[in-house]
């Protein structure tokens with residue numbers, strides 16, 4: 266590469282017209298909590314635009330179905346300052362939203378059951394040039410929670426204690 270070509274490439278890298286680095290995060294987000302915010306902030310720090318895929322109930326088969334309807338979960342995620350764009354996932358074909366976003370980085374949550382290598386291979390099969398990262402977890406301290414399932418469980422416990430008092 267000549268010196269002038271290299272200078273030109275440098276100019277292109279800094280040009281505001283170039284594509285911003287796109288990061289994609291995903292999850293169910295049924296009852297938002299600080300663990301979700303931590304995950305999304307970590308994901309956002311890995312690029313310039315954060316896109317979030319919010320799971321459809323049809324694809325949530327590893328735990329009880331979400332309580333909150335999918336469009337409401339999407340709208341709550343979209344309202345977070347750190348999120349540039351939130352969309353509902355596809356009910357069957359995970360490649361559809363990923364192709365629409367064409368991410369540079371995909372960030373898996375600390376406890377997501379997806380395997381990094383399998384996801385990387387799937388993205389490569391779809392022709393998406395994207396690296397896969399794993400986020401850290403945020404531990405809750407006093408009166409622990411930071412988990413949608415645990416919030417729901419605590420509500421159930423409180424109700425089962427409260428009902429006989431009525």
Ligand SMILES: Cc1cc2nc3c(=O)[nH]c(=O)nc-3n(C[C@H](O)[C@H](O)[C@H](O)COP(=O)(O)O)c2cc1C
Nearest residue numbers: 291292293294320321324354355358359362377379
């Ligand atoms: C690469 C990738 C693409 C995904 N695309 C979709 C999708 O299109 N539709 C969907 O409902 N879920 C999609 N998901 C899955 C969910 O967003 C979520 O990861 C999964 O249901 C696990 O939920 P949880 O992390 O909230 O437990 C995708 C996950 C990955 C890793």
Ligand SMILES: Nc1ncnc2c1ncn2[C@@H]1O[C@H](COP(=O)(O)OP(=O)(O)OP(=O)(O)O)[C@@H](O)[C@H]1O
Nearest residue numbers: 292293294300304374375376402403411412413414
């Ligand atoms: N405490 C936490 N710290 C960091 N990331 C979290 C935390 N809780 C959830 N996340 C991440 O947020 C994304 C969406 O998570 P999800 O909707 O499954 O919430 P959850 O609270 O883990 O739900 P559940 O308790 O039902 O498993 C996932 O990538 C998940 O890893």
